[in-house]
Amino acid sequence: MEEAAESxxxxxxLGGTRIRAAHISPDLTVSHRVAALTxxxxxxxxVVSRICEIAAEVLGAARAxxxxxxxxVGISAPGPLDRxxxxxxxxxxxxxxxxxxxxxxxxxxxxxxxxLERDTNVAAQCEWRYGAARGSRDAIYITVSxxxxxxxxxxxxxxxxxxxxxxxxxxxxVELDGPxxxxxxxxxxxxxxxxxxxxxxxxxxxxxxxxPRLAASxxxxxxxxxxxxxxxxxxxxACLAILDHAWEALGALGASLxxxxxxxxxxLGGGIAVHRPEVIERFRDGIARRAFEAxxxxxxxxxxxxxxxxxxxxxLPIVIDRIHRSAAARSATGxxxxxxxxxxxxxxxx
Amino acid sequence: MEEAAESxxxxxxLGGTRIRAAHISPDLTVSHRVAALTxxxxxxxxVVSRICEIAAEVLGAARAxxxxxxxxVGISAPGPLDRxxxxxxxxxxxxxxxxxxxxxxxxxxxxxxxxLERDTNVAAQCEWRYGAARGSRDAIYITVSxxxxxxxxxxxxxxxxxxxxxxxxxxxxVELDGPxxxxxxxxxxxxxxxxxxxxxxxxxxxxxxxxPRLAASxxxxxxxxxxxxxxxxxxxxACLAILDHAWEALGALGASLxxxxxxxxxxLGGGIAVHRPEVIERFRDGIARRAFEAxxxxxxxxxxxxxxxxxxxxxLPIVIDRIHRSAAARSATGxxxxxxxxxxxxxxxx
Numbered sequence: 001m002e003e004a005a006e007s008x009x010x011x012x013x014l015g016g017t018r019i020r021a022a023h024i025s026p027d028l029t030v031s032h033r034v035a036a037l038t039x040x041x042x043x044x045x046x047v048v049s050r051i052c053e054i055a056a057e058v059l060g061a062a063r064a065x066x067x068x069x070x071x072x073v074g075i076s077a078p079g080p081l082d083r084x085x086x087x088x089x090x091x092x093x094x095x096x097x098x099x100x101x102x103x104x105x106x107x108x109x110x111x112x113x114x115x116l117e118r119d120t121n122v123a124a125q126c127e128w129r130y131g132a133a134r135g136s137r138d139a140i141y142i143t144v145s146x147x148x149x150x151x152x153x154x155x156x157x158x159x160x161x162x163x164x165x166x167x168x169x170x171x172x173x174v175e176l177d178g179p180x181x182x183x184x185x186x187x188x189x190x191x192x193x194x195x196x197x198x199x200x201x202x203x204x205x206x207x208x209x210x211x212p213r214l215a216a217s218x219x220x221x222x223x224x225x226x227x228x229x230x231x232x233x234x235x236x237x238a239c240l241a242i243l244d245h246a247w248e249a250l251g252a253l254g255a256s257l258x259x260x261x262x263x264x265x266x267x268l269g270g271g272i273a274v275h276r277p278e279v280i281e282r283f284r285d286g287i288a289r290r291a292f293e294a295x296x297x298x299x300x301x302x303x304x305x306x307x308x309x310x311x312x313x314x315x316l317p318i319v320i321d322r323i324h325r326s327a328a329a330r331s332a333t334g335x336x337x338x339x340x341x342x343x344x345x346x347x348x349x350x
Numbered sequence: 351m352e353e354a355a356e357s358x359x360x361x362x363x364l365g366g367t368r369i370r371a372a373h374i375s376p377d378l379t380v381s382h383r384v385a386a387l388t389x390x391x392x393x394x395x396x397v398v399s400r401i402c403e404i405a406a407e408v409l410g411a412a413r414a415x416x417x418x419x420x421x422x423v424g425i426s427a428p429g430p431l432d433r434x435x436x437x438x439x440x441x442x443x444x445x446x447x448x449x450x451x452x453x454x455x456x457x458x459x460x461x462x463x464x465x466l467e468r469d470t471n472v473a474a475q476c477e478w479r480y481g482a483a484r485g486s487r488d489a490i491y492i493t494v495s496x497x498x499x500x501x502x503x504x505x506x507x508x509x510x511x512x513x514x515x516x517x518x519x520x521x522x523x524v525e526l527d528g529p530x531x532x533x534x535x536x537x538x539x540x541x542x543x544x545x546x547x548x549x550x551x552x553x554x555x556x557x558x559x560x561x562p563r564l565a566a567s568x569x570x571x572x573x574x575x576x577x578x579x580x581x582x583x584x585x586x587x588a589c590l591a592i593l594d595h596a597w598e599a600l601g602a603l604g605a606s607l608x609x610x611x612x613x614x615x616x617x618l619g620g621g622i623a624v625h626r627p628e629v630i631e632r633f634r635d636g637i638a639r640r641a642f643e644a645x646x647x648x649x650x651x652x653x654x655x656x657x658x659x660x661x662x663x664x665x666l667p668i669v670i671d672r673i674h675r676s677a678a679a680r681s682a683t684g685x686x687x688x689x690x691x692x693x694x695x696x697x698x699x700x
Contacts, residue, residue: 080644089644138512152610154511159504161612162488165645171609173602173640174523176595185640187602245526252523252537259521260502260610262511290523290535294430294439295515 010058010070010112011315012051013119014038014077014102016093019047021054023062023070024316028130030309032061040094047094048102051075052109059110072323073112074315075102076119083164086116092182115322119311120167121158123304124151126314127267131305136264140257141304142169143270144250144279148190152261170194174252189253193246195225195272201242202228211238225272247279251286258291258299269304360408360420360462361665362401363469364388364427364452366443369397371404373412373420374666378480380659382411390444397444398452401425402459409460422673423462424665425452426469433514436466442532465672469661470517471508473654474501476664477617481655486614490607491654492519493620494600494629497532498540502611520544524602539603543596545575545622551592552578561588575622597629601636608641608649619654 006026013020015038022033034054040047055073063069080089086103088094107114117125124133124141133139139153148170152159159166170190171181178187179200191197202223205211213236218227232239254266266283273279280301287296306313356376363370365388372383384404390397405423413419430439436453438444457464467475474483474491483489489503498520502509509516520540521531528537529550541547552573555561564573564581571577582589604616616633623629630651637646656663 080642136512138516154504154509155507157505159509159611161504161645162486162614163612163645163648165642166488166610166612168609168642171642172522172606174526176525176598176602183642185605187640248526252526255535256522256606259518260516261509262513262516264512290537292430292515292518292521292533295511295513298513 006068007071007316007320008062008068009316009319010055010062010073010110011312012055012073012075012106013122013311014051014075014094015119016040016078016091019051019054020312021051021058022312023058023067024313025067026316028313028316030312031067032058032065034058034061038094040096044094044096044100047097048100048105051102052106055106055110059112070112072319073106073110073114074122074319075106075114075116076122076311076315077102077116079118079120079168080163080165081116081118083115083117083160086114088116113319113323113326115315115319117315117318118149118151118164118167120149121151121160122314122318123269123310124153124167124267124314125158125317126306126310127269127304128153129317130313131310132267132302133265138261138263139265139267140169140261140263141267141269141310142253142273144193144268144273145270146195148194148253148270154261169253169257172253172256174249174256189249192249193253193272198225198228198242198246198272199223201245202239205238205242211236214239226275229276243276247282248286250279250283252290254283254287254301255290255296258287258295262295263299265300265302267302267304269307269310273303274307356418357421357666357670358412358418359666359669360405360412360423360460361662362405362423362425362456363472363661364401364425364444365469366390366428366441369401369404370662371401371408372662373408373417374663375417376666378663378666380662381417382408382415384408384411388444390446394444394446394450398450398455401452402456405456405460409462420462422669423456423460423464424472424669425456425464425466426472426661426665427452427466429468429470429518430513430515431466431468433465433467433510436464438466463669463673463676465665465669467665467668468499468501468514468517470499471501471510472664472668473619473660474503474517474617474664475508475667476656476660477619477654478503479667480663481660482617482652483615488611488613489615489617490519490611490613491617491619491660492603492623494543494618494623495620496545498544498603498620504611519603519607522603522606524599524606539599542599543603543622548575548578548592548596548622549573551595552589555588555592561586564589576625579626593626597632598636600629600633602640604633604637604651605640605646608637608645612645613649615650615652617652617654619657619660623653624657 020035022030088100091097103114103116127133137156142150150169151167171188173187174189175187179191181188181191214231228239361374370385372380438450441447453464453466477483487506492500500519501517521538523537524539525537529541531538531541563586578589
């Protein structure tokens with residue numbers, strides 16, 4: 001990994017609301033940022049074209065500024081995806097996205113090897129290599145935001161699982177008969193402690209005539225995690241109870257992860273964790289009350305260091321590693337890529 | 351690992367009730383079995399002496415029979431333990447066991463390199479190398495018995511975590527306000543679905559005057575998983591409800607493991623899983639209802655192949671691997687063991 005000190009990459013973060021891209025320098029400087037609304041109603045091809053245009057725009061600006069040429073492109077996208085083949089299998093927040101060969105389409109456009117990773121795995125790599133989990137061999141990253149997701153580092157390596165879908169920390173069952181997730185399954189921590197889960201709980205309370213303070217502040221609008229938090233801060237008992245339940249579920253998640261994976265550090269990120277300082281305290285408290293004493297005493301819980309940029313910066317080590325692995329595979333097989341079919345400059349779709 | 355095909359080991363399984371030992375041949379033949387009651391009330395030194403005697407007895411018999419000399423000794427013991435240094439940190443089921451340097455004491459006695467591993471990790475290795483998870487790279491072993499424990503194989507390697515305590519699948523929270531575990535923590539799956547958890551639920555029902563069929567069959571004795579199962583089979587509604595709750599909790603555990611670790615196969619073992627055929631069905635059903643569809647469809651759930659011998663046979667690859675690692679570390683450091691201080695023939699305690 002000596003080249004980590006000298007390679008730059010082009011990073012793209014595909015979100016349900018926004019597409020962001022930037023040039024990432026070896027010293028982690030994020031420059032030539034470009035962002036656009038995802039606007040997925042325009043269709044898959046329109047979004048893919050927009051991603052390609054944004055990538056080309058960042059590349060052009062970085063070249064004009066005399067920055068080092070990126071050795072490749074890293075795309076962060078919501079799962080489930082096929083990271084080896086660079087295909088978005090399904091994106092619940094992007095209308096019509098099914099089996100989209102995103103990496104090859106971007107590679108065709110920018111003429112650089114392009115790799116796709118789940119956004120939370122990219123964030124986990126960022127915090128593990130350069131952030132709050134730096135220097136550890138066993139770490140977990142958790143984002144608490146509209147949804148709850150994460151990434152696992154086990155014994156010094158990212159943990160992907162059999163199909164690359166490991167790390168879905170938001171879909172751990174913490175209540176056998178709990179509220180239903182977006183995917184219809186009961187009691188996942190995401191259904192209780194995510195922005196979506198908090199909003200759902202508030203809608204139920206409002207429908208039953210509760211949370212008068214929240215109802216007054218909303219004046220007919222839909223509740224969200226922010227309005228529930230504000231009403232709780234103003235003393236609304238129902239909103240306080242909703243948040244208490246959410247933080248308790250998060251603490252149980254933390255304890256389960258400690259008992260199951262025995263991490264050295266757990267890093268919290270995402271809007272809700274960042275904006276509610278009690279989240280990290282309640283998370284630590286849940287671990288202390290619900291996990292084995294020895295492991296609970298040992299684990300460090302820290303806030304993410306790189307904020308919104310985690311899913312951009314994390315592409316730096318990922319692209320470098322994957323290019324190295326491809327090169328190693330090619331030289332081992334006499335020129336034929338094995339395993340990770342990296343430089344995706346061939347067109348696999350039209 | 352070529353030597354795996356030609357090396358034998360001496361395996362010891364230290365349980366709360368029994369100590370078992372045997373010679374394990376390269377073809378997995380378990381021979382010259384010796385067993386004794388653990389009888390931990392006699393004190394730590396008495397138990398350690400008994401382990402040493404049993405080990406020497408197996409060794410003598412195997413030598414007399416002309417079997418290949420074991421290259422080392424593998425001890426399976428309940429956690430938490432320090433696998434690198436061969437120390438039992440604490441054994442909840444063994445009175446007085448705290449910081450016992452078991453590996454070095456056995457090594458001193460039998461004059462063979464000796465290694466300690468958590469029993470459920472030994473079982474996981476057995477099923478992964480030679481049993482129901484053979485050929486997979488991502489597998490989980492779960493034992494459902496008096497307690498619930500397990501071991502994880504991730505990307506072709508056992509997962510130990512920062513302190514070697516990873517894999518405690520029984521201590522995942524499945525109910526925020528569920529019954530208390532032996533360690534006083536609420537809602538762990540072990541408190542609901544283990545033999546101990548089932549017995550506790552039955553005691554509560556009996557104390558409230560319920561489960562008349564069970565009460566009649568017990569005639570004043572304490573309930574256990576077997577008596578609850580028999581009463582359920584005879585139609586006792588309260589016992590049926592206790593088991594239903596237990597299997598539901600196990601299914602939720604399975605789903606959480608699938609979403610978190612994306613295994614290719616989950617292997618079930620232990621007395622309760624073996625004796626109640628509905629356990630595997632309910633486990634699969636829980637995964638189908640509570641995990642992501644794609645991962646749930648893909649994961650295979652199988653019964654353990656090696657029964658009670660899992661925690662003996664699993665010592666074969668563990669001892670071979672650890673001896674190889676020690677040898678590699680010694681040759682890399684010019685004779686000084688680094689990392690895994692293997693051949694523990696020096697006395698570290700008296």
